Structures are given as structure tokens and as C-alpha cells.
Amino acid sequence: MKQLLSGNEAVARGAYEAGVKMAVGYPGTPSTEILETMAERHRSVYSQWSPNEKVAFEVGIGASIGGARTLVTMKHVGLNVAADPLMTFAYTGVNGGFVFVSADDPEMHSSQNEQDNRIFARFANIPFLEPADSQESKDMLVAAYEISERFDTPVMLRMTTRISHTMGIVEVIEPLQPQERKFVKNPEKYVMIPSNAKVRHVVVAQRLIDLAKYSEQTPFNYIESNGSKVGIISGGVAYQYAKEVAPQFDYYKIGFGYPLPLEGIRQFVAAHDITLVVEELEPVYEDQIKAAGVKVEGKKYFGALGELSPSRVAKGLKEAGLIDKVVVPEITQEDLFPRPPVLCPGCPHRGAFMALKKLGVAVTGDIGCYTLGVLKPLNALDTCICMGASIGNAIGMEKVQGSATGTVAVIGDSTFFHSGITGLLDAVYNQSNVTVIILDNRATAMTGGQEHPGTGKTLMGEPVGRTDIQELVRALGVKNFEEVDAYDFDATLSCVKRQMATPGPSVILTSRPCVLMPKRIMDEPYQIDLELCNGCSACFRISCPAIAASTETNERGHAKAIIDETLCTGCTLCAQICPTEAILLKSQFAKA
């Protein structure tokens, strides 16, 4: 049967078909929909969100050693978090097949960097597969379990945004019944004390030699011959772009990307006048092929930054003198306003940012919806590095600048559970005078509202006890704790001032939930009395999408404001800061 599936949905389907028993991860664009699909459509598989990728990976390792086929999912930067267990799990090897997905984000559509995680597979001495469409995403995932069990190794499935979020046609089949495996005690294999690890490192080296042989014969690496004198070596979405603009050339399509089939490549290159490597981001294939003494070119024509596209590949092929016509018109970009993402109308983070902006203090930020607080006109953040970094950043800044300047860290609830707890522990241990605002909206909101330990629900929808942030924070040794309603501007402002003046680490918890999750929260909307509005623009500066410029202007020609009542959630913030009290509830307005 044929289905239209995104790459992520196809991975989930593949896990189901491969007889996976455990699927685990932490949300992160573009990987999130894999586990969401598991929980929605493939409920016979046990699936869970873990607090972060390292824990998810470790849970997955336990499941594999326990005998089950296991899937672990994350975005590219998530693998940085899980790198510690990965590097050693590569030594122990698996019991039940173990595959993890690294969903990379070339072009940084919603990421803080664009690292190429194919390098991670090399670093860890494990194989990776690189699908080029939805069908391959499913097929390769299923095959990856066979590879994992046959070669006793974790396997990486490397996706990119264009593969994860592209829908294509997939042939689905009924699930396999993989042979049951049981846990067998084997400390020499699974306990990596130095004496055991030394033995295992030798096993890993031999495994790479075996995998290199497999790479030469796997059907995922194959030649498409068109009798051309030009050869292209490519994989992933880059292969699709190249096929699109130059279907006439010969192709060595790479699906099993490490170790490379260097012998096959050597013969392929020898049989062509010129061979180019077309790959997105880093020259991972190109460098290895060149290091093997085989003459190819690549990055000098296609570049190493950002996403490729058919147009970019066509330009590169033209530069290399391989195609004449490039059907790429110089695009005339319209001179238009930008439309950056913004905090939603009624977002509870807005009040905290307004207060911080007013105080003019240094604010270390983190990864989540609230990172949008950096954008104009809020301009409320000074750093954003990685998940959980805000608290550590604040401690460092405070230690060198002194507490008089005041440093505030902002971090979301999901991010706090992910990797903020240890940062806060550091603040307590080393007596830092930082103020940490935990923006608790009770959802992993940026990626679409996933559950976490503080929401009281699991990925599969089961109700569970929720972790109380206040109790947790106090248990870490924080003495100064306050909860505040971020919809109350004055209360928030004085709370931050008060806690910043208190010696030692302090934590402020905001109490309003995400307006979108789990259900859109709407209260009575506000309206603006245009007679009272003097066009001062104070309400424009809070960056609420529900507030727009009206056609009426003040005596100096500045636009007065109007509120879109279909967007207004009634959060009250604009009414609190309006100096002329022109913003009234719709019902009050009718009476007035």
C-alpha cells in the first residue's frame, strides 16, 4: 500500500515495521515528529520523551542491552548532549539493534548552528546511513537494525530538515517479527573499565574493517550509469538536487556513508574523465576520498555553508565547466518588510521581558520560544548558546563583573529540566548572586507543546505525577524563591528588583501557562479608544501581534494603535502600560 509520508513519519513507520520495542528522544526541530508519530499511529511500540538527549540515549542503551530493538531520536545539537554515552556505547556494542536519528538542520531554519553530524559517526567509529527521500528513510531505518545486530554496533540514521519535512510516496508493509533477544550478563562487553575498554577498542577497529567491506556491497551504495564521462558522487538530498539539474551524468549514490566504499569509488572515478562530490555542508566524503589518493573535487564549486538547492548545484556544475546553460534567473528580491517570528499574543514570557528591558540588566538567554525575546522591539536577551547554558553563562558573567551590575538568567521549564538543574546547582554550590527566572509555561512550547516531567503527562498520554519545580529548586539549596504572575507587570518588575538585591542565588518562577498549549487560552479581548490614544507607541514596543497601527494619527503624524480582537487573548499587559488608559476591555468600551 502507498502512503504519503514525511521523512520523519517514514522513520516512525520504519521503526514499527522493524519490530522496534522502545522509541525515546527529546523534542527538537526537525526531529520532533518521529516520536509524535510513534505515539499517535504506532502505539504498540513503547515511546517516551526523556528530559534530555543524554538520558534518552542512556535509556535506549539499556533497552538495547536488555534485548530490544531501540530507536533514539534527536536534532543535531541534541547529539552533542548525548555524545558522552555514544562514544562509549560504540565500544560495548549492542544486544537488540540500536539506531539513533540525528536530524541536522542545514541553513539553520530553527537552530543555533549547522553542524554536520556525519562527522560524529566517524568520530565514534560507527556506521551511518543517509536517506535521500521518505521511502529511503523507512527502508534504511529497517536495514539499519540488521546492520546494527550483524556488526554489533549502534548505527546513526542521518536526516536533514529537507528529508525530515518533505513528504513523498512510501510503500508500507506489515511489521517484521525480529528474533527475540534476552539480556545476558557480560561485563567484559558492557562494563567499560579500562582493561575491558582496551579489548573493545580492538574489536571496534576490526569492526570498521568489516563494515568497509560491507559498504562495498550494500545495495544502498550503487552506480547509476548513463554512459557519461562525468561522474557525480552524492548522497542525501544533495543527490536529488544533482539529479534534478543534471540527470545525464553517471552517479555513485551513497546511502551507507561510513565507512565509504572507497574501492568502488576508486574504480568509478577511474572510469570517468572528471568526478565531482556533491554534498551538503562539510566535505565529509570529499576529504576521505582525497585522503585515499583518489582525485575528485567538490566544495570548491558548491561551498560548505548553508543548504544546497537545485540552483546552487547548477551554478557549481557550470563553474566546473560541466553544463552550459543555467536556468537560474537572478532573482529580484522584493524590497519588503521582514516578517520574523514573534512571541504569540498573550504569551506569558512577554511580561518578564518587559520588566527586564525596563531594568536594563544583562540577561543570559536559553533555547526555546523565549529566545524570540532577543528580536526587535523587545531586545531583551544578551546570550543564547545551547540548551541550559543561560544559568552557567550568568554565573560566569557575575563572577567577573561583580554582583553590583546584576545578572539575570531566563530559562524555560522544559529547558530547565533538560539541563538547567545542574547549572542552578553550580550557582548554589559556588554562591553566585544570579537571579534565575524559570519561565514556566508548562510545555515544550517551541517545538509544538510536547509533554515533559512538569506537565503531568507522558508522550503516550498517560497521566503521571508532575515534578514540582519549587520543591526541586529548594532541594538544590536555593533559599530565595518567589513565584510571580508575569501578566502582572508591576509585580514582576518589583519581584525581579527584590530578588536581584538579595545576596546568593535566587529563583523566580512565572506562573502563567502557554496560551496555545494544551488548549488555546482566550479571555475577553481589549479594544483601544482612539480618542484617548495619543499615538505614543508604548504598546507597539511590547511586540504583540494583536496590536497594529490604525489609519488615525496624532498631531505629530504618528499612528494610533488598534487591537485585532480575533488575536487578543485578554492578557492585560498592554492595558497595564498604556499611559493614557486608552485600552479597555471590549465590554467596558461598549459602556463608555
Added chain:
Amino acid sequence: MSEQFYNILIVGVGGQGVLLASEIISQVAMNAGMDVKKSEIHGMSQRGGVVTSHVRIGKKVYSPTIQQGEVDFLMGFEKAEALRFVGWMKKTGTVVVSHTTLVPAIVTSSKEFHYPEDAIADLKNKAHNVIDVEADKIAGELGNPRLVNTILIGVLANLLPFEEKLWVDVIKSLVKEKFVAVNLQAFARGREFIWGGGSPPPRRN
């Protein structure tokens, strides 16, 4: 049909239903026996940013994205967003655009940026075939501003070679049950738009 190839670029603002619209079109194409790829970017763009979705339909589709200058149909759920992407059009391509106007906070809060005075007129200057639809108004008549996407799908359906039944079946299967009836109404209003409006649909060369 096997010779035909359609590149459809759908643009709008987060929350307008760009992704559902492109999924409906893709599903119809698959059910009609064509190869199809649909590529979208979401994530941060869900927070009121620009959302784009590429749909490519043909006998065999390689790239999931459309090359610049190769768009056959540009579907704009917001008129300034249609203008932003009009440079991606083929000369013979057609723009289907809603009069919907969404002015972002960055425009209202600064002097630096301006929303175009007459985006529809600008579009007509830059593209040969522009079908402008007061889909925002029609959606309001149908009682739900979120129907702009289905109305424009109805208009597009007049320009693609797929049977009515395929569209209706896919809408039924992809739209939440309680919204099916009103979405079918919206689709019908889009279908009527060209035939009822008297102007013949533009033909692709």
C-alpha cells in the same frame, strides 16, 4: 498526464494553514497516480513568521524544492507574502492570491519598514496571470477566517487536471471531522470563483 509537471509554491504566515493546504494538494496528486514531493519549513516560523511549502508533481520528482524561476502556481494566503515570492515565478505561471492583509508588529513598531500600499497591483505588474480572490471576505461570510486556504485550493483545482471527487475525498480525510462540511463549502466557493466570475481560467503554455 505523464508529460505534465507542476511546481506549486504556497506561501503565507504561520497559522494560516499553508501546511494543510499543501498536504491536500499532494495527496490528490498521489491518488491521481502522479509522483509527488512536498517540502516545507516550519519550526520557528510557526510563531507568526513566513511559512512556505513547495509541492512538485510529475511522473518522477527528484528535488523536493522548486528552482527559482520555475514556479507554475504561486498560492499566496497573504498578499504581501505573495509579492515576496513573485520573483520565483515562471513567465507563464499563475498567481492565486487572497486579499488577506497581515501587518506584522515589526512594521507597526518601527519607521523603518512599510507594508506595500497596493500589493495586488504590484503583483499584477510583476506577473502575467494573477487571480486575486477576496478569500478573506468569503471566509468571513462562511463564518471562519481560517478557510482562506481551502477557498484558494478550490481556485487552484480549476487549473489542475484532477477530478472533483479526488479533491473532495482528500478534504474529507484530512480535515477534522467537525470542520469537513464548512471546508467543502469553502472549496466549492473557490471552484465557483472563476466560472462564476465570468473570466476564463488562465492556461499554461
